[in-house]
Amino acid sequence: MTAELPPGLALQKVDERIMTLNVGPQHPGSGHMRIVVQIDGDYIVACDPDPGYVHRGEEKMAEYRNYITNIPHLERPVIHDSCNVLYPYVLGAEEILGIEVPERAKYVRVIASELNRCIYTQYWLAIYGIFLGHSTMFMWPAGDRELLIDLMEKMSGARVTHAHFVPGGVRNDLPANFEDACLRQVNYFEKRIKEYAAVFYDNPILISRTKDTGVLSKQDAIRLGTTGSVLRASGVDYDLRIKEPYDVYEELDVHTNVMKEGDSYARSKVPWLDMMESCNIIRQALQKMPKSGSVRTKLKPNPKTKGPETVYKRVESGRGSLGCYIVSDGKTEPYRVKMSVGSFRNLIALPYLLKGEKLGNMPSVYWSLNYWPVEADR
Amino acid sequence: MGTATGIIRALNSGIKHLAIKRFTLRYPEEKLKFVGDGYQFDPSTGVGIAGLKGRHMLFHDHCTGCQLCSIACEGVAEAIAMVKVPDNQKQNKKSIMPQIDYGKCVFCGLCVDACPFYALYMTNDYELSSFTKEGLIYTPAQLAVKPYVSQDSEIQITDRGATHG
Numbered sequence: 211m212t213a214e215l216p217p218g219l220a221l222q223k224v225d226e227r228i229m230t231l232n233v234g235p236q237h238p239g240s241g242h243m244r245i246v247v248q249i250d251g252d253y254i255v256a257c258d259p260d261p262g263y264v265h266r267g268e269e270k271m272a273e274y275r276n277y278i279t280n281i282p283h284l285e286r287p288v289i290h291d292s293c294n295v296l297y298p299y300v301l302g303a304e305e306i307l308g309i310e311v312p313e314r315a316k317y318v319r320v321i322a323s324e325l326n327r328c329i330y331t332q333y334w335l336a337i338y339g340i341f342l343g344h345s346t347m348f349m350w351p352a353g354d355r356e357l358l359i360d361l362m363e364k365m366s367g368a369r370v371t372h373a374h375f376v377p378g379g380v381r382n383d384l385p386a387n388f389e390d391a392c393l394r395q396v397n398y399f400e401k402r403i404k405e406y407a408a409v410f411y412d413n414p415i416l417i418s419r420t421k422d423t424g425v426l427s428k429q430d431a432i433r434l435g436t437t438g439s440v441l442r443a444s445g446v447d448y449d450l451r452i453k454e455p456y457d458v459y460e461e462l463d464v465h466t467n468v469m470k471e472g473d474s475y476a477r478s479k480v481p482w483l484d485m486m487e488s489c490n491i492i493r494q495a496l497q498k499m500p501k502s503g504s505v506r507t508k509l510k511p512n513p514k515t516k517g518p519e520t521v522y523k524r525v526e527s528g529r530g531s532l533g534c535y536i537v538s539d540g541k542t543e544p545y546r547v548k549m550s551v552g553s554f555r556n557l558i559a560l561p562y563l564l565k566g567e568k569l570g571n572m573p574s575v576y577w578s579l580n581y582w583p584v585e586a587d588r
Numbered sequence: 589m590g591t592a593t594g595i596i597r598a599l600n601s602g603i604k605h606l607a608i609k610r611f612t613l614r615y616p617e618e619k620l621k622f623v624g625d626g627y628q629f630d631p632s633t634g635v636g637i638a639g640l641k642g643r644h645m646l647f648h649d650h651c652t653g654c655q656l657c658s659i660a661c662e663g664v665a666e667a668i669a670m671v672k673v674p675d676n677q678k679q680n681k682k683s684i685m686p687q688i689d690y691g692k693c694v695f696c697g698l699c700v701d702a703c704p705f706y707a708l709y710m711t712n713d714y715e716l717s718s719f720t721k722e723g724l725i726y727t728p729a730q731l732a733v734k735p736y737v738s739q740d741s742e743i744q745i746t747d748r749g750a751t752h753g
Contacts, residue, residue: 275663282664282696346602353611357750360620360743367627367641367710373696381701382636385623398745408601414594508634 228255233572235263241583245560245576249569257564259557265587272547276512277303280547282373287551287585289370291330293322294527295585296375298534299547301456301523303377306538308516309507315379316457317499321392322365322374323525324488324495328399329358330528331481334580338478339410341573342419347410354402357395364388377513379506389496400489403482411479420474424563424575427472434559437552438530439484439580443469443476450526462494474571477578481528512542529553529580554586608749618752619739626711627697631704641695643713644688646731650707653682660702667692668699673728685728690716712737 231247234240244260268287272280284299285292297319304311332355339347359369364385366374374381410416426436431444441448449466451459467483469476517540524533530552537546556579563575613620624639653670661668670684686699686708700708713735718724741752 278698279660279663282694282698356611357743363640364623365638367639367697368695371694371696373698381697382627382629382638385638388638394745395743395750398750405601409598412594413598414591417594504633504635506635 227251231569235260240576241581243583243586245572247564247569247572252568252570254564254567254569254572257561259560261554261557261583261586263587264584266584268588269547269549272544274543276542277307277377277515277544278509278513280544281376282371284547285371285373287549287588288330288528288582290333291326291528292371292373293319293326293375294330294525295532297323297456297525297527298523298532298549299536300375300377301525302521302534302536303544305521305523306515306519306536306544307377307509307513309378309509311379311457312504312507313458314500314503315505317495318365318380318384318505319375320458320462320495321492321499322362322372322380324492325358325362325365327528328485328488329355329362331485332358334481334528334577334582335406335478338577341577342416344410344413344416347406350402350406350409354399357399357402361388361392361395364391376506376509378509379504381506383505389499393493393496396489396492400486403485406482411482417475419571420478420574420578421471423474423567423571424477424578425471425473426477426559426563428470430562431472431559434562436530436556436559438526438528438556439480440477440556440559440578441530442466443480444472445470450524450531454524456523456525458495458498461498462491464491474574474578477580481580514542515540524550527552529582529585530555549588551585551588553580553582557581557586609746609751611750611752613741613752618741619737620752621739621742622712626709627700628709629697629700629703631706636697636701639710640712640714641697641710643690643711643716643726643735644686644699644731645709645711645734646686646728647707647709648678648680648685648728648732650705651680651685651728652705652707653680653684654705655684656702656704657686657699657708660698664696664698665692665694667694671728677729686731687725687727688731689725691721691724711735712739 228248228250231249232244234244242264246258247254248256271283285296288295332351336348336351363369366372426444428445431441447466447468451464465487467480469480515538519538522535524531532552533550535548536544539545622640626639627641628637655670658668658670667689668686671687673679673683673685697710700710744751
C-alpha cells in the first residue's frame with residue numbers, strides 16, 4: 211500500500227534514477243583507463259572497467275626481434291619495475307638458448323629485482339596517498355624512492371629503464387664499493403618507511419576511509435584469480451618467491467606478509483610490509499653473494515636457439531605473479547611471447563569490490579588493487 | 589588509539605621533519621655524481637663496466653665502419669645511421685662511421701655491447717636537449733669530443749637524515 215503523493219511530486223523509476231559516469235580515460239583519477247560506473251545517488255550500482263587505451267602490441271613486437279633486441283622494449287610496460295617485468299622473459303630465454311647463469315649474476319639479479327619492487331611500490335604508494343588527499347604521503351615515498359633509484363643507477367647506469375638483465379646474467383658487474391653504499395642506503399630506507407606508520411597507516415583519517423571498504427573474501431580472491439598483494443591481503447599465503455623459487459630465492463630466508471581483512475586498508479598495507487621484507491632479502495643477498503666471479507655468460511649478439519621449445523616462467527613482481535610464455539620454433543626470433551600480468555588479474559576483482567560502495571570510496575578501492583594500466587594492456 | 593591521539597601522532601611525525609635537512613637536489617647548480625666514466629664494454633670477457641648510460645663517445649682510431657652498432661640498434665630505436673666521413677677527417681676502410689640521433693636513442697647501451705673494437709663507449713653527459721630536431725643528431729665528429737662534466741653531489745646519510753651533499 212503506497213501513500214498518495216501530493217501533485218507535482220513523484221518518485222522516479224529506478225532506471226531513470228541511475229546515472230552513468232565515466233571515470234577516465236584521461237590520466238588523472240584512473241590512470242590510462244576508463245571505469246564506467248552506474249550510480250544511484252551516491253551508491254555504485256554497477257561498475258565496468260574498460261582497459262585497453264595504452265595497448266602497444268609488445269607481444270607482437272617481440273616476434274620480430276631476436277632474444278637480445280627484445281630486452282629494451284619488453285621492459286616498457288612497467289618502467290618503474292623494469293627488472294621484474296623482464297625477469298620471466300630472461301629466465302625463459304635462458305632455457306630456450308640453453309645457457310647457464312653464473313652464481314654471482316643470480317644474486318645481482320635478486321638485489322636488482324628487490325630494489326625494483328621497492329621502487330615500484332614507493333611510486334604506487336605516492337599515487338595512493340595523493341588520491342586519498344594525503345600530500346605528505348605523496349612527497350615522502352617519491353623522495354625516498356630516490357635512495358633506491360640512486361642504487362639502481364650505480365648498478366645499471368640508468369635511472370628508470372635499466373635494460374640490465376640479459377639471457378645469461380646481467381649486463382655489467384657491480385661497481386666498486388657498491389655493497390657498502392647499498393647496505394647504507396637500504397638501511398636508511400627501511401628506517402624511513404617505518405616512519406610512514408605514524409603519518410599514514412596509523413592515521414585515523416586513512417583508517418576511516420579504507421577500513422571495511424571493498425572487502426574481498428578469501429574464497430572470492432581465489433575464485434577471481436587475483437595475485438600478489440591483493441591475494442595476500444585476503445588471507446592467502448601465496449608468494450612465488452617461496453612457492454616456486456627461481457634463481458637463488460630458495461637459499462634466502464623469505465617471509466610473506468598476510469593480512470586477513472581483505473579490505474582496502476589491508477591491500478594498502480601489505481605492499482608496505484613487503485618493502486621491509488625486500489630490505490631483509492637485499493641484506494641477505496649482499497651477505498651471501500660471491501665476492502668475485504663472472505656475472506655474464508658470453509653470448510653472441512644474435513644467439514641461435516637449440517630447437518623448437520616451449521617454456522613458461524613466472525616470477526613475483528610488484529603487482530603479483532608475472533608469467534612469460536615463450537614459443538620457439540628454432541629461429542633467432544621467438545615464435546610467440548605471451549605475458550600473463552598481475553595487473554590484469556587484479557582488475558577483474560574491481561566490479562565485485564565496488565558494487566554497493568559509495569562513489570567517494572572508489573579511489574581508495576581502485577588504487578588499492580595495485581593496478582598498472584600500461585602493464586595490463588601491454 | 590583514539591582519533592585525537594592518532595591525528596596528533598601523525599602531525600607530530602610530520603613536524604619532526606622541520607628539523608631534518610632538505611633531501612632534494614637543486615639541479616642546475618648541483619649535479620649528481622656518477623660511478624666511473626660511463627658505461628663501457630669489454631668484448632674479450634663479454635661483460636660491461638658499470639657507469640651511466642649517457643651520450644656516446646666514438647673513438648675514430650678504433651672504428652672500422654663494420655656497422656655492428658647500427659645492426660644492434662635495429663629493432664630497438666633505429667637511432668644509429670652510418671654516414672660518410674668527410675675527407676679531411678680520419679678515415680677507416682669503408683670510410684663510414686656511426687651518427688646517432690638522440691631524438692630516437694633509448695640509452696639501452698646495446699650498441700656498446702655490440703662493438704668488438706672498443707670504439708664506442710657511453711659517457712656521463714646526459715644534458716642533450718636542443719631547440720631543433722637537427723641539433724639532436726650527433727655526427728661522428730661531434731661524438732668524438734669528450735664531454736665536460738662537473739658532477740659532485742652524492743647522497744650523504746647522517747644522523748639528521750639523508751641529504752645530497
